[in-house]
Amino acid sequence: EAEVYKYYAEGEWRKSSSAKSVSIINPTTRKTHFKVQACTQEEVNKVMDAAKVAQKAWARTPLWKRAELLHKAAAILKDHKAPIAHCLVKEIAKPAKDAVTEVVRSGDLVSYTAEEGVRILGEGKLLVSDSFPGNERSKYCLSSKIPLGVVLAIPPFNYPVNLAVSKIAPALIAGNALVLKPPTQGAVAALHMIHCFHLAGFPKGLISCVTGKGSEIGDFLTMHPGVNCISFTGGDTGIAISKKAGMIPLQMELGGKDACIVLEDADLDLVAANIVKGGFSYSGQRCTAVKVVLIMDSVADEVVEKVKSKMGKLTVGPPEDDCDITPVVTESSANFIEGLVMDAKEKGATFCQEYRREGNLIWPLLLDHVRPDMRIAWEEPFGPVLPIIRIHSVEEGIHHCNASNFGLQGCVFTSDINKAIMISDAMETGTVQINSAPARGPDHFPFQGLKDSGIGSQGITNSINMMVKVKSTVINLP
Numbered sequence: 387e388a389e390v391y392k393y394y395a396e397g398e399w400r401k402s403s404s405a406k407s408v409s410i411i412n413p414t415t416r417k418t419h420f421k422v423q424a425c426t427q428e429e430v431n432k433v434m435d436a437a438k439v440a441q442k443a444w445a446r447t448p449l450w451k452r453a454e455l456l457h458k459a460a461a462i463l464k465d466h467k468a469p470i471a472h473c474l475v476k477e478i479a480k481p482a483k484d485a486v487t488e489v490v491r492s493g494d495l496v497s498y499t500a501e502e503g504v505r506i507l508g509e510g511k512l513l514v515s516d517s518f519p520g521n522e523r524s525k526y527c528l529s530s531k532i533p534l535g536v537v538l539a540i541p542p543f544n545y546p547v548n549l550a551v552s553k554i555a556p557a558l559i560a561g562n563a564l565v566l567k568p569p570t571q572g573a574v575a576a577l578h579m580i581h582c583f584h585l586a587g588f589p590k591g592l593i594s595c596v597t598g599k600g601s602e603i604g605d606f607l608t609m610h611p612g613v614n615c616i617s618f619t620g621g622d623t624g625i626a627i628s629k630k631a632g633m634i635p636l637q638m639e640l641g642g643k644d645a646c647i648v649l650e651d652a653d654l655d656l657v658a659a660n661i662v663k664g665g666f667s668y669s670g671q672r673c674t675a676v677k678v679v680l681i682m683d684s685v686a687d688e689v690v691e692k693v694k695s696k697m698g699k700l701t702v703g704p705p706e707d708d709c710d711i712t713p714v715v716t717e718s719s720a721n722f723i724e725g726l727v728m729d730a731k732e733k734g735a736t737f738c739q740e741y742r743r744e745g746n747l748i749w750p751l752l753l754d755h756v757r758p759d760m761r762i763a764w765e766e767p768f769g770p771v772l773p774i775i776r777i778h779s780v781e782e783g784i785h786h787c788n789a790s791n792f793g794l795q796g797c798v799f800t801s802d803i804n805k806a807i808m809i810s811d812a813m814e815t816g817t818v819q820i821n822s823a824p825a826r827g828p829d830h831f832p833f834q835g836l837k838d839s840g841i842g843s844q845g846i847t848n849s850i851n852m853m854v855k856v857k858s859t860v861i862n863l864p
């Protein structure tokens with residue numbers, strides 16, 4: 387029987403009164419590896435009440451002290467990288483080295499956020515009335531940034547630690563309380579990460595982590611009157627949340643269909659390396675993975691050959707062995723990916739490798755000559771399966787990219803910088819990378835999706851600014 391991990395509320399580790407648990411299935415063994423508490427709505431209410439009280443005191447805690455605690459948590463997090471990475475390997479089949487990188491990157495993110503916070507939150511604004519027509523110099527307006535209250539953070543399975551701290555750290559430095567609802571796969575890694583914040587000595591109730599079934603506490607959390615801001619990363623659930631949430635700021639990142647546009651004058655070795663890295667890192671389970679290659683027909687054969695040869699070197703197997711391609715997160719995810727592959731097969735796509743699957747493990751697959759009538763031309767596999775669409779003009783590539791309902795990132799490969807800038811301007815995506823695969827990091831860069839890919843902008847500075855309101859005090863002279 388797997389141990390049932392406790393949830394974190396009011397500064398302590400608790401068992402849920404539900405006496406129920408949620409199983410976390412190891413994607414590699416497909417057996418229950420961990421269990422977490424199935425929290426009740428009543429327990430969520432308690433967490434919200436405690437968060438509200440703790441936040442009031444936290445908002446009055448000097449900014450440098452808040453930063454000090456975050457730096458402490460960052461150091462503890464890095465010290466605990468091994469056990470946390472171990473959970474990532476078992477819960478989400480992240481390759482061992484990448485799992486360690488995620489934790490270290492998270493520690494760096496927390497420290498950077500503390501530093502950025504003391505700078506940008508330590509600065510206010512003074513306006514004087516006589517710059518607006520008809521006014522004398524009789525009013526002085528002092529503005530500063532104040533916290534929103536309680537921030538609800540909901541990260542996805544693919545970065546349960548990094549995409550949790552990218553919400554937690556900005557919320558805390560800005561003076562907010564934080565309630566974390568981790569993804570089921572990745573919940574135990576998230577609980578360990580929260581323990582690092584616990585060890586750093588944050589006040590009781592300020593941070594909490596509730597685990598449980600989305601069907602029982604999902605809507606209850608996102609529609610809770612005690613929540614003053616939601617920061618969510620994930621799939622379509624985000625669209626449903628945005629429709630149900632109240633009048634509160636929302637930060638959302640909901641996936642993408644990042645296109646890689648390749649022109650004839652591109653460095654084709656660089657293109658091939660980035661297609662493989664961008665398409666197959668963490669088995670394609672990244673919002674920013676390259677999800678469709680739009681390549682000029684005249685260079686397509688050469689690039690396909692180069693990509694195939696690089697793909698042949700990818701190792702396939704368990705995350706413990708640090709393989710490049712590891713089992714995808716759930717059986718239903720593997721089934722979905724398979725559905726896209728079979729649809730492409732029926733409609734005549736060229737398979738550059740044989741399709742192979744064992745359990746949740748899917749071998750990397752390149753599909754050439756994909757056409758717009760195939761589902762994989764538009765849908766996000768979130769797996770190691772990459773479609774290539776051959777194009778005959780730049781306009782055709784831009785058109786395909788912009789016809790997507792997603793608009794997260796995209797990339798363009800060319801040696802002509804003027805063309806690159808023009809294509810970047812024409813692509814309806816939150817970010818365009820020139821001569822490199824899409825990526826969110828470095829974590830202080832702005833990160834945002836247009837259309838169904840999201841609401842608002844992330845990245846450390848933008849997240850801090852999103853989790854505050856402006857408050858003004860006006861001094862009126864006689």
Ligand code: G3P
Binds near residue numbers: 671824826
């Ligand atoms: O899938 C989540 C998204 O934030 C990807 O991040 O660092 O892999 O580009 P990254």
